[in-house]
Amino acid sequence: PRPGYDPTSAIVPYIHRAGTEGAQLVVFPEYVLGHIAVPGDETKRISAAAAEQQIYVIVGCWEDFSDGEYANTILLFDRSGKIAGKYRKTHAAVDHFEGNPPWSKPPAGKEREWFIANDPEWTMQKGTSLPVFEFDFAKIGIMTCYDGWFPEPARVLSLKGAELIVWVNGRGGAVEDFIVKSIMFQSHVGMITTNQAYGSGTMIAEPTHILQRTPDKTEAYITATINLKRIRAMRANSRNFQQRRPDLYSPLIEPMEAE
Structure with a gap:
């Protein structure tokens, strides 16, 4: 956190802009709120803006817990400003590692403060579920950054009823449109990505x-109207939903063995 900096100062104006332009949902990038308590001063300001505009808001933070632990959390605010749900990132994107195979162990001899500053996802609390949230206009699934590099989360969300997948990112590289297109083609969902x-x-x-x-x-702001009626018709009449072969897919839930 930067002393004296209010991260909501860059967020609240966009909530008001989206609301006055008639948007139903406004989405922000991963961990833009920084390390915060939930609820806290930052969430109160977002709640007030969401309630004033009667708009859904999705925004990322590092959620700090009272015991010193933390999670990479996406917060969902409903039209009344209530925190209506949370999604905690399930797949840890780490850059420093040891072990065989690679990526299997964090670097030894590092203190907790080092991980928080350099590779926080080694020590974050990972999410344990892939929830689907029911908004008043659509069923929404959430993925956070590295989650989207795995095919399974998007497919699970779609099979659980998600009509729209929001893929929240916070990285220096571009969000891959080929991943977005493949998810939409195979799982019949609309998508919103942020970065x-x-x-x-x-x-x-x-x-x-x-x-x-x-x-x-x-920095940019974009809007569009997603045709959910068409997506629902596509899902209801999907060949590949009807002709799935779950009896063949058991290796998907088995751990990979090192070669």
Whole structure:
């Protein structure tokens, strides 16, 4: 956290802008609120803006717990400003590692403060579920950054009824449109992606095409209307939903063995 900096100062104006323009949902990047208590001063300001505009808000933070632990959490605010749900990142994206196979162990001899500053996902509390949230206009699933590099989370969310998947990111590289397109094609969902301004690849998309996307590496705001009626018809009449072969898919839930 930066002393004296209020992270909501960059967020609340966009909530008001989206609300006055008639949007139903406004989505922000991963951990833009920094390390915060939930609830806390930051969430109160977002709650007030969401309630004033009667709009859903999805925003990321490092959620700090009273015991010193923390999680990479996506907060969902409903139209009344209530925190209506949380999604905690399930797949840890780590850069420093030891072990064979690679990525299997954190580097030895490091203190907790080192991990928080350099590789916080080694020590964060990972999420244990892939929930689907029922908004008054759609069923929503959430993925956070590295979660989207695995095919299983998006598929599970779709099979659990998600009509729209929100993929929240906070990285320097672009969000991959080929991943977005493959998820939408195979799982019949609309998608919203977000990223930090120094990255790129914020998109609003339907299964057949990308509706809007931001310019590269700049702070931007985009809007689009997703045709949920068409997505629901596609899901109801899907060949590959009806012709799935779950009897063949058991290896998906087995751990990989080191070669």
